[in-house]
Amino acid sequence: MPWKKFNQMISIGIEPNAAVYSSLIQGFCMHGDLVKAKKLISEMMNKGIPRPTIVFFSSIMNSLCKEGRVMEAHDILNLVIDIGERPDVITFNSLIDGYCLVGHMEEACRVLDSMVSVGIEPDVVTYNTLVNGYCKSRRIDDGLILFREMPGNRVKPTTATYDIVLDGLFRAERPVAAKNMFREMIESGTAVNISTYSIVLGGLCRNNCTDEAIVLFQKLGAMDLKFNITILNTMINAMYKVRRREEAKDLFAAISDSGLVPNASTYGTMIQNLLKEGSVEEAVNMFSSMEKSGCSPSSRLLNDIIRSLLEKGEIVKAGFYMSKVDGKRISFEASTTSLLMHLFSSKGIYREDIKLLPPKYRFFGGVR
Template identity: 75%
Template sequence: SLNGFLAALARATSSAACIRDGPTLAVALFNRVCREQAGLRVAPITVHTYGILMDCCCRASRPDLGLAFFGRLLRAGLKTNEIVANTFLKCLCYAKRTEEAVNVLLHRMPELGCVPDAFSYNTVLKSLCDNGMSQRGLDLLQRMQGVVPNVWTYNSIIDALCKARAMDKAELVLRQMVANGAQPNEVTYNCIIHGYSTSGRLKEAAKMFREMKSRAKGHRADVVSYGILLHGYASEGCFADMIDLFNSMESNGITADCHVFNILIDAYAKRGMMDEAVLIFTEMREKGVSPDVVTYTTVIAALSRIGRLTDAVDKFDEMIAMGVQPSIPVYQSLIQGFCIDGDLVKAKELVSEMMNKGIPRPSIVFFGSIINSLCKDGRVMDAHDIFNLVIDIGERPDSITFSSLIDGYCLVGKMDKAFGMLHAMESVGVEPDIVTYSTLLDGYFKNGRINDGLTLFREMPRKRIKPDTVTYGIMLDGLFHAGRTVAARTMFHKMIESGITADISTYNIVLRGLCRNNCTDEAIALFQKLGAMSVKFNIAILNTMIDAMYKVRR
């Protein structure tokens, strides 16, 4: 029959090319039959036909076509049944028209000659919960008339409430579920344990875990349940509880899988406890559990981070020997480790290996973060070596990378090198921005080269760089520190006249600078003027002014 053929197509196994082949073909076949108008040779189209087609549209992610088929059904004068009405609700929910689905469920289904059943309510409840409307879902649960909620209904609500961190309401629904005779299963308890764990309420999570083991008839805690609670303990650094729970798995007949071991290894690795992490890794292998790409990525990244690059490379080689394909994060961890260690030859070899394997090489953002970190640590020459490596592998440095190097040279007092990077930046076609100029200005003033700073500042308009609040703050602070109060006043007035908004940080610099340069009366007058303008002062300004007023006996 036509309906049987369409139903078989809808249930057909998806191909590798498209996960929606069967449903899509069913709809296409129906449309072709209708276009050809085959007359008596085609079986009559029934309400069941439309129900199959509407479901196919949902599976093919075209709920709008499903709704169109429902309209066609009504125009054909066919009588709707419960199955088609429920599929109509499904189409509305898939189309993100959940409010309309609620209205149909509560008010219009009787008009269609149908009575809502558990499937009707479950469909709409799931849509409400999936769209972050857990409270609406809870309200609908209370309004269910003539239909007894099943475990699936309760699980949808409990899961949504847990994701919304409404744990007290979730547990209330659990108690209501038990009181109404619906037996909680693993999904029910796992949702609540996960909710409590991610909320940091580990005592409640452990209590629910124990309740699950004692109450859930035929639904004992499984490896997923253990994994959820273990992750909660790991996230909060509760290692004793984590290991106790892990050790209890075997005695309770639960075999730890790769995911469970990954949780433990990651917990230790994140806190630099690599000896413990390696012990768990060894135990994992001894118990016949094969590490996956996540396991190796975690271990290699942690070893690289603490400078144990020999061990990291050993794990990298072991990973390949085991047939596990290294991921991008694995390569990045090793490259970063070698860059920080100063072994740029090895770092370049790894980049070449990535490119030879067709793996995208690290971006300028990745190298830029390493360069910035080294510059902050005063290792600007090492940072510059990595900068040269970036160019050597064909990456183009951006303004952020150049600015990081400029900042690094400023921090170690090599201002000529810093200024040279500005010229190098322009020579390769990278436009300096306000951050670049502000960084260089800050370096000039902090290294006592006030005139060079003023010269650079005057150059900015010619380069079409407009100073912002941060730039003016650097200039004002530098001038006041150098004792150039008149120039600082002029700069402050220029800032206001150019339309740049002075923030609380700017006022703090000006008031502190005036007080430091024995212009206390002027500072007090400005302070009072700002107070009259309802400017909200921070503690730094208040401390500055209290100290100033005390010194002049005001």
């Protein structure tokens, strides 16, 4: 339809301007019709109308890459080169990012080679994108090789670069290498921000270095560093993990004093750990506080509470939380269903208490 309108304009003597041409070229590029796009570009040049700039084409490529249409974006790069336009570092970075997003690291590296071959030097965004792509693809060693190449190519790693590598090492369960990298980051004079500390503390906790995480957290607290709620959630869970229960509760109580607000994850962390240690009543009270604060429980959390109450014989309380199961956002997990059938079946220990459950769940004991 746009092509037909375009030809109608010309047939009645209306000369298209640069905006009309650009709009059509963008449409054809987004729909993969590069033959018509190239034809329009040639018309513009023949008529002396300024053709679209590299910024214009880079924007289209970026949009395609975000949609996962990387090959189509690559075709536009070839079109750009074919019409004599010089791609810039942003153009190449968009395409590299696209290939990394779809996990095609070899293609991303070929784009890097093409970039260098035409005399465009990779910048820190180029390297960060590639290193992150390797880390996401669980190829941390390849990412480290690129990271080590950066200084030789006159590109200094930034805080974001170190954050990517640290997160990759921790997720690859290489805490020793991650701790060495963190030490290297500090010694290099690279700024360490709250994001870095969040990655390190979380990584230490996930890799069974909880005591080290707590020591670092305490040092940071002595420096009056302003924590975010993610870090506090991590450390509350870490303290419970090493049975420093009172410290965990004190940290939770101090959240409001630090100007932060507990979120669903905070409450979930507290409730999960209270349930693990058998403090069902405290967990139930915490759940009430969670609801009053406007935080919605996850399906997993509600299932954990229901199972804990059932195992304690708190049938009425369990029934109250079962009534919150809607079958859509929140549903019974297999382990919860199995427990209900075991407890309330004809041979179950709570078969006489089945009527204490909400009516719609009495079928577990064969009662309607």
